[in-house]
Amino acid sequence: MISRRMLLVLVGVVLAILVGLDFTVEHHGAFGIDGTPGFAAWYGFIGAVVAIVLAEGWGRIFRRPEDQRDD
């Protein structure tokens, strides 16, 4: 069983390779910035972090015990 830290390194390496490859292909960005190498990597990371932070915040306010489930 691999540890979480190792998995993190593994995914990080995969991501780095993908970004490296991204420098070798021709881009067809429509808005400028989306055509720069590695855009999807950093934007995807920020998007995912924002999503989970938003969800966590929303959950802190509106999460309730399961009282409505069985009717």
Added chain:
Amino acid sequence: MIEHFGPVSPAFVLIAAGLVLPFFRGRLQDALFVLAPLLALALVWVLPDGSAGPVDWLGLQLTPLAVDGVARLFGTAFAIAAAVGALYALDQKNVVERASALVYAGSAQGIVFAGDLVTLFAFWEVMAIASTLVILSNGAEKAGLRYALIHVLGGVLLFAGIVAAVAEGGTAIRVMRADSVGHWLILAGVLVNAGAPPLSAWVADAYPRASWSGTVFLSSFTTKAAVLVLIRLFPGEQALLWFGLIMAIYGLIYALLENDIRRLLSYSIVGQVGFMVVAVGIGSPLALAAASVHAFAHILYKALLMMAAGSVMRATGTTRLTELGGIARSLPLTSAAFLVGGFALAAMPFTAGFVSKSAIMQALADDKAALPWFVLTAVSAGSFLYVGLKLPWFALFRPASPRPIILAPRRSMQAAMLLVCTALLLLGCFPNLLVAVAPGISEVRVLTADHILFQFQLLAASGFCFVLLLQLFLPHVAITRDTDWLWRKLPAVVLAKLETIRQALQRLAKGIRQQIELENGGFKPFRSRSLLNAGNWRTGDIALWATALLGLFLLIAAL
């Protein structure tokens, strides 16, 4: 009259099959259940383009059957969903669910091939009734009633809007703008079925209450039929952009917070329909084609995910992530279905979802719609978190002692899941198969190096975030308060408040009465009782006589 209807509509085949199904037993019933959707699928493809009719009915021009490319695409998706749903449900012996599922599938075809607003509305209502029966057949009475009420409300809005539209420009289905009360009513009625805010909570409230097999049908038809009607009536409507964006974000956040797999997938329906609604709001030919193709792919992968969830529920008795874990070993095919369906939803390259989502994103890029493009790209990264990572990790792979398997998945269930898995991968590897049924997306760059790399980076970054912040993804035994609080809890709160006010007033009145009695030397004020005698007609009697008089008046008028 029959010759006026011309070729047989797939809708009538399915509805008729659903109505006669309870009279058959055993194998014969099974055969009817699976073959009727296949016959409908064949009809979708042999019907010639163009419309049959019009038929004159009560002074209205009706076109019950109108065939075009969009109708064929949606009709194909609905027929496939019904066929694999029926195959999957062969072990479901509940006749009410089977019959209403077929009628439900038929009503969806009816909406697809409706050539006028009145036919559309008729099938819309059949759909509401049949889908309610699918929920009720599982014994979920309260949830079924809530579902029915929401759809009655949507139906009333749609009906009022259609009456206004027919008065204004006849029964023809035509492109509208949300510029008059009538058109807004139609838009609102359709958006209720699409799962748009503020009533969006009905999706996650109702769908998980159906049986393990019923949810597969529910996840396929209602919301996507609404998308088709939006494509027909409101292409390019600006308001849809905002509705769609809110739906995409709402679906994402609630799915991320959800613990129950089937509720999670229901929220995810709203999120994915949001993508389609945004595309309809853009309104360019590419965007509309992209919305249709995304609906097609979504019907397939969401049916697959719901089948996998149903299989887990049937096998282990639960779909809560907190109670699952490590079931990949005991349910390998179901787990593979979760992965393929989840990857398709997250638009992993070489799945059908990648083709359809690429089409939507390119439509946004071509239209220079920067805000929707950047928001939906971020939502795409986020949706991989819940369906491609959170769900598989906590349900399938997390080290845990897996729950015992009570009922192993049947062959028919496995066959249905395998079929859809294959279809999703085939369509993903050969996008031209999808282009053949939706020529509108032929210009989309799908399997190009930069595009594939883009998507893999997005997903890998999302995966990195998941491993990094794993603690935040731990499922909780809880639900997140949703807009259904407005109609499920608020009335009780208001009634409780009113009750305390009433009691306070009663105490006050009692005090005053005692005061009056004291002033009258202890006598009760009896005048009020004699007044009551003047009103000795009961309300029921009055209503009865009023009805009788009205009836008499009608009779006289008719003579």
